[in-house]
Amino acid sequence: MMNPHQVFSALSDQTRLEVLARLASSGPSTATELSAVMPISRQAVSKHLTALVQAGLVERNPVGREVRFSFHSDPLDDIAQWASDIGTGWDRRLENLRRSMQ
């Protein structure tokens, strides 16, 4: 599992969220392509992509002379699974407790 705090930190920035949303909806893109449709420079896009790659939310794929970036949902799925497991565990335990006190 990725460091969940790195994932949350990556998601806490509005621009990075937009980068991620565009990759998720438009498919693999280069930083240049992303900057063409966003009001920020290619350098700024690259900086945000680095954070997203580090968080495991974006994959970096060199293709020939360019680098394409794609959305990678595994860290979000992992966190959702963690939350579900923890919640299910407490549901079961608290139900045990409630029954034992009836």
Next chain:
Amino acid sequence: MQHSNASGASIERSVELEAGRGEVWRRITEGRALSDWMGGVVTIDPRPGGRVTLHEDGAPLVWGTVEDVVDGRRIQWTWRTDDGLPTMVEFEIDPIETRTRLTVRETLLPWTVSGPEVNNLWGGSTLAQGSVFLAA
């Protein structure tokens, strides 16, 4: 209820129990009583700095430290498995007439990130190399 925010994730559950505050407090602060409903063997020294462990069959030992205790109202500890995510567990007790509501909240705690991960976070070597190709 489940929710998450930019700094972490928190899972919260509540239950109303047919018992007074004192009995509920006993059930969440005595190892034997905790073991009866937690699904594993629990040991706990319910004082700040005290050790707490949970050993469920077939699962790795969960171990940690009691962080805060407000007698009869709230107990809070942090724990983790050796290779798992560290979390904080908080129990709160609220009397409701003759019954008692017990709320448990488990929250992810920050990991310590070190070494190459930190160095690569911003302008790290990976992207610096990639930029050569991006510029083409």
